[in-house]
Every structure is written in C-alpha cells, then in structure tokens.
Amino acid sequence: MSELLVVAGLDVSYRTRSGPVTAVAGVSLTVRSGQKLALVGESGSGKSTTAHAVLGLLPRGGRIEGGSITFGGRELTTLSERGWRRIRGRDIALVPQDPAMSLNPVRRIGDQVAETLLIHGLATRRTAPGEAVELLARAGIPEPALRARQYPHELSGGLRQRALIAAALAGRPKLIIADEPTSALDVTVQRRVLDHLDELAAEDGLALLLITHDLGVAADRADEIAVLSAGSVVERGPAGALLAAPAHAYTRRLLAAAPSLSHRPRRPRQAAGPPLVTATGLRKDFGSFRAVDDVSLELFRGETLALVGESGSGKSTTARLLLRLETPGAGTITFGGREITGLTGEELRRLRRRMQLIYQNPYASLDPRLTVADIVSEPLRAFRAGGRAEAAGLLDQVALPRTMLARKPAELSGGQRQRVAIARALALRPDLVVCDEPVSALDVSIQAQILDLLAGLQDELGLAYLFISHDLAVVRQVADRVGVMRAGRLVEYGPADDVLTRPRHEYTKELLAAIPGRGQRVAHSRASSS
Numbered sequence: 001m002s003e004l005l006v007v008a009g010l011d012v013s014y015r016t017r018s019g020p021v022t023a024v025a026g027v028s029l030t031v032r033s034g035q036k037l038a039l040v041g042e043s044g045s046g047k048s049t050t051a052h053a054v055l056g057l058l059p060r061g062g063r064i065e066g067g068s069i070t071f072g073g074r075e076l077t078t079l080s081e082r083g084w085r086r087i088r089g090r091d092i093a094l095v096p097q098d099p100a101m102s103l104n105p106v107r108r109i110g111d112q113v114a115e116t117l118l119i120h121g122l123a124t125r126r127t128a129p130g131e132a133v134e135l136l137a138r139a140g141i142p143e144p145a146l147r148a149r150q151y152p153h154e155l156s157g158g159l160r161q162r163a164l165i166a167a168a169l170a171g172r173p174k175l176i177i178a179d180e181p182t183s184a185l186d187v188t189v190q191r192r193v194l195d196h197l198d199e200l201a202a203e204d205g206l207a208l209l210l211i212t213h214d215l216g217v218a219a220d221r222a223d224e225i226a227v228l229s230a231g232s233v234v235e236r237g238p239a240g241a242l243l244a245a246p247a248h249a250y251t252r253r254l255l256a257a258a259p260s261l262s263h264r265p266r267r268p269r270q271a272a273g274p275p276l277v278t279a280t281g282l283r284k285d286f287g288s289f290r291a292v293d294d295v296s297l298e299l300f301r302g303e304t305l306a307l308v309g310e311s312g313s314g315k316s317t318t319a320r321l322l323l324r325l326e327t328p329g330a331g332t333i334t335f336g337g338r339e340i341t342g343l344t345g346e347e348l349r350r351l352r353r354r355m356q357l358i359y360q361n362p363y364a365s366l367d368p369r370l371t372v373a374d375i376v377s378e379p380l381r382a383f384r385a386g387g388r389a390e391a392a393g394l395l396d397q398v399a400l401p402r403t404m405l406a407r408k409p410a411e412l413s414g415g416q417r418q419r420v421a422i423a424r425a426l427a428l429r430p431d432l433v434v435c436d437e438p439v440s441a442l443d444v445s446i447q448a449q450i451l452d453l454l455a456g457l458q459d460e461l462g463l464a465y466l467f468i469s470h471d472l473a474v475v476r477q478v479a480d481r482v483g484v485m486r487a488g489r490l491v492e493y494g495p496a497d498d499v500l501t502r503p504r505h506e507y508t509k510e511l512l513a514a515i516p517g518r519g520q521r522v523a524h525s526r527a528s529s530s
Helices: 047-055 081-087 109-119 128-138 144-148 157-169 187-204 215-221 239-244 249-257 315-322 345-352 372-382 388-397 402-406 414-426 444-461 472-478 496-501 506-513 518-529
Strands: 003-016 019-032 036-040 062-071 092-095 175-179 207-212 224-229 232-238 277-286 289-299 304-308 330-335 355-358 432-436 464-469 481-486 489-495
Touching: 003 047, 003 207, 019 036, 019 047, 019 062, 019 207, 019 232, 036 047, 036 215, 047 062, 047 092, 047 175, 047 207, 092 157, 109 128, 109 144, 109 157, 128 144, 128 157, 157 187, 175 187, 187 207, 187 215, 187 506, 207 215, 215 239, 224 239, 224 249, 232 239, 232 249, 249 444, 277 315, 289 304, 289 315, 289 330, 289 489, 304 315, 304 472, 315 432, 315 464, 355 414, 372 388, 372 402, 372 414, 388 402, 388 414, 414 444, 444 472, 464 472, 472 496, 481 496, 481 506, 489 496, 489 506
Parallel strands: 036 207, 036 224, 092 175, 175 207, 304 464, 304 481, 355 432, 432 464
Antiparallel strands: 003 019, 003 062, 224 232, 277 289, 277 330, 481 489
C-alpha cells in the first residue's frame, strides 16, 4: 500500500488570554491507501486537533507551529483557503461526531448531501438530487428517496449518522476522517454504522482515520492504533499486538478502564429484607404509542438493577414512572411498602425526597449560572433541610476539593461535573437513585472513576440504584440484576450473571454481540487461562 497521508513532527497551539497553549507536540503518523488507523486517547489528548489540522479546520486561535502534513505527496500546511476547498470534501472527507449538531435543521437531507456534489462540480442542479438519493442508498439508508425529502429531526440518530456518511462519500474521497462517528449511538446501531463504513471503505479502497476514545471500537475496526496522551503519540502498532501487550502505562490504563475490554464483573449482592420498590403491570401510552407495556420488577435496598435496551425501548419512561414523574395508565407502584401510584400534591412532594435522579449529560444538567455550592445545596433549600453550609460535606463525599465550591460548571471537566451532579442527588439522603446513562458522555477512564465512586457510595450509604443504560459492557460492571427492554416490554429479567452470560432472548444476544472489542476480550481471556 502506498503512503497517502504523512504527518511529520506536527506541533499545534491555541492562543488564549494567558498565552499560547500547546495542544499537539511532535505528532507523526502515516496512513496508507486502504488502511484503517485509529487515533485513541481521552478528551484533550490532541486526537481531534490532529484531525482538524489534517483537514485545515483548526478553530480560530489554533495554529500549526511546526511540522508537515502531506497528502498524496502534496504539502497541505501551506495551502490557501481556496486550495483547501479543492481538497476538503473531495480528496479528504469528514464524518463528524454529532449528527444533531452537524446537520442543518432547516434543510432537507437530500439537499445537504447534494451540496458537496455541487461545490466540487460533480453534478448539476438537475442531476444532484438523484445522485444524492443514490448516495443515501449507498450509505445504507432504507427508502432513500423518502429520507432525502425529510429534515434531520425526522430521522433517528443512526439514520442521521448515515446521512453524514453519504455526504462524506459524495466527493469520492481517498481518505475519510471519522471523528467519534458513533459515540452518541446505541451499541447495535453503532455496530451497523461501523460495519457499513468498513464495507464502503473496502469497496472503494478508501483509507480511514478513526478518532475514538474507545479502545474496544479501535480493537474491532482498526488495522493499526496510535495512542495519544497530552498531545503526543505515546504508542503505535498493529491493533491486535498493541492491545495484547501494551508497552506504555497510559495505554494500559485506557485498556483497564475500557468497559468493553474489562474483565471485572461485579460480585452480586444478596438481596435482604422486603423490596424497596415494586412495580406490577406498568403501562404508559403517549397518544397511540405504547411506551411501557406490562412491566413488573422489584428493586431492593443496597442493590443495582440495570434496565438495558436501545433508544426508544421504554427504559427511561419506566424510570420516570417509578419516580412518579409520569403517571402510569395501568399498574401499581409501591415504595417502602406503601402504594404510591395515586399520590399527588404534598404527599408526592415529600416522597420525592427519598428518590433522586442523575442525568445523562453533565454538560446540560447543571445550571450554568450557579456556583457548585448553590447547585449541590439547591435540594436542601427546596425542602428547607439545610443550605450552603452543607455543600462542603457533600463535595467531600464525592471526592471533590472544597476549592471548587465557588466555581461554575463551565470551569469544570466532564467528570467533575458528574461528581457535582451526584453530590446534588445525595443531598437529601435518598433511598433510591436513578442513574440515567450517567457515564455515556464521558471518556472511558472518567467512566471508570464515576462507576467506582457510585459503587463506594452504595456500600457506604446502602443506596438502591436503578441504572439505565444501552451499554451492556458498563452494566456488566455495576449490576446485580438486569432487565432487558424492547418495544416497551421486559423481554428478559434476572440475576446479572444469568442474563449477561447465559441469555435466553435473541434480542439480549444481539445486544451482547454488539459490544465493541468482543473478539479482543475473548482472545485475552483465552490467553489468560492458558
């Protein structure tokens, strides 16, 4: 294979009010025609900055300070913007991370795919709509003519991501840079999208530069892996060899933290006493759509019950019913031995003290105008159970320094924000905490820290967790019992070890098969036992 992209000694910095900050230092890598190279690292490691430099898309304040980037033997760092426009989208294409942010919400999907064809003179205004439909079909979108006429909000996350792939294919590029292309998707949808991207790359001989924080995805998809830390490549090699015997401590830490490659299932707890929560025959309709259909479950003090399934399976609606944020259309809910299905007014408000919720996205769930002290003490003030004086002790519980009390969310990392959200949830000393995808927005190493924190707090405070997730790799580490939901129904329910190692339902088997890095995990397990 010939060398297609060569990055040599790349240095990138960003201008800040306090002076320049180095984001990439001496990065060198090569991508050959038809090769799949994964750049792996945590947020801030420099992987996306490297990709944006290759595309000539560094944000304002970003600057290449040294090194070279050549593509097909041509130096890119000296290109004018006009020169970049001839290459970007034509020879090198980007599949960005978040389709909800990357697609124009007021333009039809077909028009957005056709735009690349028109910019590069690959179609006329008469032929572009038909070619856009063909590209949507190539990207694996069913009913492409219908989807071309729709707007982004009318498509699922997986279909929106495929539309971005179609747009990337429009220029017939030689290299596709996929920047966390499936991090916001369910594991089964993620697998289908990545499978299709692999097939397209193989058909056309495309090279693929995959940016990811997930070593499991890299293990499945890449020929080679380059690991970035603090702006530098600390290790590189063939995917199988690098993951089987990582040489650098940072790679070993990423490998240990990756849920999909981890080998530390949770030791199940034995339920004691009567259940804290019992739900029987729950049903919830939204118009003609049945979101929850005859769901029954129990949750005991000190244990973790995980509800898993794809988006739209009904797991979050079930959680909202148990929290009485929604009223069931049928069925009963008991909490602490008392039926709460029909509670209203002040009685329901008092019950809410004993139930708290940790949301999925720490970037959206905290009020950006408030300080950390105000955020964590807000529930205490709402119930007249205390105030800012208790905030310091709550930060102690979640292992955050008290110096953060005066900060606002914008001054915190993602992991720190989620610790603040946990502190707020613990303020009223609840019996039940609902964790709704609490780590899906975080890097794998931060995920591991938050999961360890939740486990320690459960041991210390005897909390019951209802853990909502689409990721069975995470669930394997935290759950005592598992309920698998599909189309509003519990299709499998039982001890975590039974459900995750001896699944009975085909849908559960499909979810397990979709966990990234599964082949690498099996190989590692065999090597460890031999």
